[in-house]
Amino acid sequence: MPEPDLQLLTDAARAAGEIALRFWKRDPQVFIKADQSPVTEADLAVNALLSDLLLGARPDYGWLSEEDADNPARLDAERVFIIDPIDGTRAFINGEDTFALSLAVAEGGRVLAGVVYLPALDRLYSATAQGPALKNGAPIHASDRAGIEGATLLTSHPQLAPQHWPGGVPDLKRSFRTSLAYRLCLVAEGRHDGMLALRDTWEWDIAAGGLIAARAGARVTDRHGGVLRFNAAPPQSPGVLAAAPGLHAALLARLQPLAQG
Structure with a gap:
């Protein structure tokens, strides 16, 4: 069931967000990856904690994270974690508050549960494949705009x-x-x-x-x-x-x- 996975993702996101905030606005060490995109020591610390928490709770799940080498074994797993430890690393480096942690569980090509957490704003978005979309526990709804003009x-x-x-x-x-x-x-x-x-x-x-x-x-x-x-x-x-x-x-x-x- 996706509900226990959603709670796991939520708890892990909040714990990892505390780690990210320890580095935020404190000149974290920055490395340049092979594709020339930046990664910080915060990305790596958050990734390590998420790996410990999530795979510790679901050792049979596959793992796909931006900050880990891709393991083809994930393709054979029934369920897989799909993780971006810090999405918006450039914003994080610049001290902006709109960086996010993105955590999901997928099965059969579909996402069953997802959490996006902005720790600097304490803003947590979540959903399961059969449930409502929530922001800090309250339902949210997309726009009903029907055309381009003014969008x-x-x-x-x-x-x-x-x-x-x-x-x-x-x-x-x-x-x-x-x-x-x-x-x-x-x-x-x-x-x-x-x-x-x-x-x-x-x-x-x-x-x-x-x-x-x-x-x-x-x-x-x-x-x-x-x-x-x-x-x-x-x-x-x-x-x-x-x-x-x-x-x-x-x-x-x-x-x-x-x-x-």
């Missing part, structure tokens, strides 16, 4: 370049947050109407937040409108589009007009 979209500026939009660049209000998981949760609570990432996206960035947004009533797909699948090899999705259902359809029509004809 707010969380995305980076390059995503709105004309070459990505054969149906015409949409006229909307753009905002941005470093953490993909947090962007998905902002859609879940209706503070923004949608979010879009066109680049291939790592599973650990979107597993928990994607479930939360979907359970809040948003439509969540890859950039082509396809179903998101998890615990894949490699663990990437062809982008992600999450938005109020009507807005999702309108954006997809602009991105792929021929597919709508």
Whole structure:
């Protein structure tokens, strides 16, 4: 059942958040990974604690984390943890409060339980595959916006370049947050109407937040409108589009007009 897993994820996220805050705004040591992205000593400490807590409680689950080498054994596990110890590492390094911990459990390609925790704000989003989306225990709901005009979209500026939009660049209000998981949760609570990432996206960035947004009533797909699948090899999705259902359809029509004809 996903409920015990959700409680486990919640408790682990809060414990790991305390570790992250010990390093936040204290000039943590920064390393540069092979892909030129930064990782801090906080990421590694949070990852170590989550591994101990989660695999200690569920030793038969697979493990997929941004900060660990990928173990192909996860592909044969019935259930797998999908973890981003700190999503929004650049925001964390800069002392911003919008970094997030993203924790999920997936089975059969679907996420069963997910938690996104922003420890600097003490803001915890959660959902199970059959339950409501919650923020600090209270139900949240995605926007009901049906069209593009006046919509707010969380995305980076390059995503709105004309070459990505054969149906015409949409006229909307753009905002941005470093953490993909947090962007998905902002859609879940209706503070923004949608979010879009066109680049291939790592599973650990979107597993928990994607479930939360979907359970809040948003439509969540890859950039082509396809179903998101998890615990894949490699663990990437062809982008992600999450938005109020009507807005999702309108954006997809602009991105792929021929597919709508």
